[in-house]
Amino acid sequence: MCLGIPGQIVEITDESRLMAMADVSGVRREVSVACIADGPLSDLVGAWALIHVGFAMSRIDEDEAAATLEALHALGEVQEELEAMAAGQEAMKEGAEA
Amino acid sequence: MKYADEFRDPKAAKALLERIGAVVDQIGATKEKPVYIMEICGGHTHAIFRYGLDKLTPEGIEFIHGPGCPVCVLPISRVDECVQLAERPEVIFTTFGDAMRVPGTRKSLLQAKADGADIRMVYSPLDALELARRNPDREVVFFGLGFETTTPSTALSIQQAAREGLTNFTVFCNHITVPPPLKALLDDPHMILDGFVGPGHVSMVIGIEPYQFIARDYGKPLVVAGFEPLDLLQSVLMVLEQIRDGRAEIENQYSRVVPDHGNPVSIAAIDDVYETRPSFEWRGLGEIDVSGLRIREKYRAHDAEEKFGIGYGAGPRHVEEPEGCACGQVMTGRIKPVACPQFGKGCTPEMPLGALMVSSEGACAAYYQYGGARVSEVAE
Numbered sequence: 470m471c472l473g474i475p476g477q478i479v480e481i482t483d484e485s486r487l488m489a490m491a492d493v494s495g496v497r498r499e500v501s502v503a504c505i506a507d508g509p510l511s512d513l514v515g516a517w518a519l520i521h522v523g524f525a526m527s528r529i530d531e532d533e534a535a536a537t538l539e540a541l542h543a544l545g546e547v548q549e550e551l552e553a554m555a556a557g558q559e560a561m562k563e564g565a566e567a
Numbered sequence: 568m569k570y571a572d573e574f575r576d577p578k579a580a581k582a583l584l585e586r587i588g589a590v591v592d593q594i595g596a597t598k599e600k601p602v603y604i605m606e607i608c609g610g611h612t613h614a615i616f617r618y619g620l621d622k623l624t625p626e627g628i629e630f631i632h633g634p635g636c637p638v639c640v641l642p643i644s645r646v647d648e649c650v651q652l653a654e655r656p657e658v659i660f661t662t663f664g665d666a667m668r669v670p671g672t673r674k675s676l677l678q679a680k681a682d683g684a685d686i687r688m689v690y691s692p693l694d695a696l697e698l699a700r701r702n703p704d705r706e707v708v709f710f711g712l713g714f715e716t717t718t719p720s721t722a723l724s725i726q727q728a729a730r731e732g733l734t735n736f737t738v739f740c741n742h743i744t745v746p747p748p749l750k751a752l753l754d755d756p757h758m759i760l761d762g763f764v765g766p767g768h769v770s771m772v773i774g775i776e777p778y779q780f781i782a783r784d785y786g787k788p789l790v791v792a793g794f795e796p797l798d799l800l801q802s803v804l805m806v807l808e809q810i811r812d813g814r815a816e817i818e819n820q821y822s823r824v825v826p827d828h829g830n831p832v833s834i835a836a837i838d839d840v841y842e843t844r845p846s847f848e849w850r851g852l853g854e855i856d857v858s859g860l861r862i863r864e865k866y867r868a869h870d871a872e873e874k875f876g877i878g879y880g881a882g883p884r885h886v887e888e889p890e891g892c893a894c895g896q897v898m899t900g901r902i903k904p905v906a907c908p909q910f911g912k913g914c915t916p917e918m919p920l921g922a923l924m925v926s927s928e929g930a931c932a933a934y935y936q937y938g939g940a941r942v943s944e945v946a947e
């Protein structure tokens with residue numbers, strides 16, 4: 470939960486809410502870029518960031534992202550993060566019929 | 568040194584280990600008279616065990632595993648309150664998966680879910696917000712948990728809910744802050760500590776200023792560290808060099824991610840939404856002054872404690888730990904996990920008795936998973 474995971478911002482999805490689509494190890498997930506938005510949002514497209522529980526918290530460079538992903542793989546955290554993201558999707562469906 | 572070969576840069580790891588060995592010798596630390604270094608963050612605990620850093624580093628260094636795993640320090644009373652909230656028929660209770668198996672008095676959230684409570688594991692408080700939008704006739708409660716790394720995410724979510732006028736979104740706030748428990752540990756006369764490896768991602772949010780008291784008032788060094796193996800080794804070296812030179816400073820090894828002043832947007836959101844509680848209970852450590860956050864009056868519509876009348880001020884607080892559980896002693900570094908009578912017997916990662924066994928960031932779970940030689944050595 471505290472280690473987060475690097476992701477690359479691929480598209481701004483909602484200007485007013487400061488939301489963007491990120492590519493996290495091949496999985497797409499909408500994240501908030503509020504904490505790293507210190508200029509025009511479009512500048513963020515293509516940037517890498519450390520993503521914690523759905524919020525891009527810190528911009529990092531590509532090499533840093535690769536090294537961090539490698540360390541997270543070794544710790545088994547990449548799988549955990551991706552599973553948590555999938556669970557988040559699942560949570561929307563549960564009980565939807567009720 | 569077989570583990571060091573697995574590192575991304577084995578040469579660098581070996582060079583660092585040699586320098587660490589030399590400084591340990593200069594200090595004159597030995598197995599009998601080690602330097603005690605506390606890694607505060609649970610992510611660091613996990614990494615130290617995963618990479619076998621405790622075995623690679625000289626015997627003159629003893630790692631003490633700090634209270635930096637939010638799941639591990641969650642008091643039983645708060646888990647009970649989660650279950651109570653989740654069992655309300657109108658509530659959709661949303662939580663990070665890590666918290667599902669933390670034992671409560673009656674049951675864990677996992678058991679409550681099995682018994683029919685509507686509990687959803689989410690990845691982000693943003694998922695909980697979305698659930699609130701989609702389920703206007705239900706009450707969506709998000710279990711806000713964690714240190715300064717996750718606090719901005721719930722603060723920003725509450726601000727967003729307020730902007731949208733989402734009246735069915737509340738947060739059950741259990742956010743805690745890193746500096747106060749460090750002060751409590753440093754004030755404990757039984758605690759022997761020579762220096763700290765400071766949390767990386769908490770510091771990314773708050774910066775390094777909040778740790779200054781550790782150097783200034785207690786004369787101990789702290790080095791903020793990344794969690795890659797080379798980061799940890801380099802940080803340990805920096806702590807040791809300070810000890811050798813008789814310095815006590817707050818240094819930042821992880822400056823490529825951690826700005827000295829933290830993240831201004833996050834800090835502003837936290838200040839806007841939260842205020843400190845007079846005190847907050849930590850599992851194994853007891854009540855610690857100004858160590859927890861609560862939601863400010865202006866956002867009370869999004870405060871689950873206010874809305875559902877539970878939490879602090881709504882009943883007796885202290886709940887005893889399960890019998891035979893030594894979590895408190897492990898957490899303060901008094902004993903190693905293997906010295907707990909329940910370790911690996913009544914308490915395993917599959918069936919945790921204490922919270923330190925629940926998360927991979929907990930000291931007991933880390934020992935259980937990676938303990939190897941160190942476990943048998945201590946068990947003798």
Ligand code: SF4
Pocket residue numbers: 891892893894895897904907908909910911914915920921922923924931
């Ligand atoms: S082994 Fe289990 S009961 Fe014992 S200290 Fe660790 S978590 Fe607590």
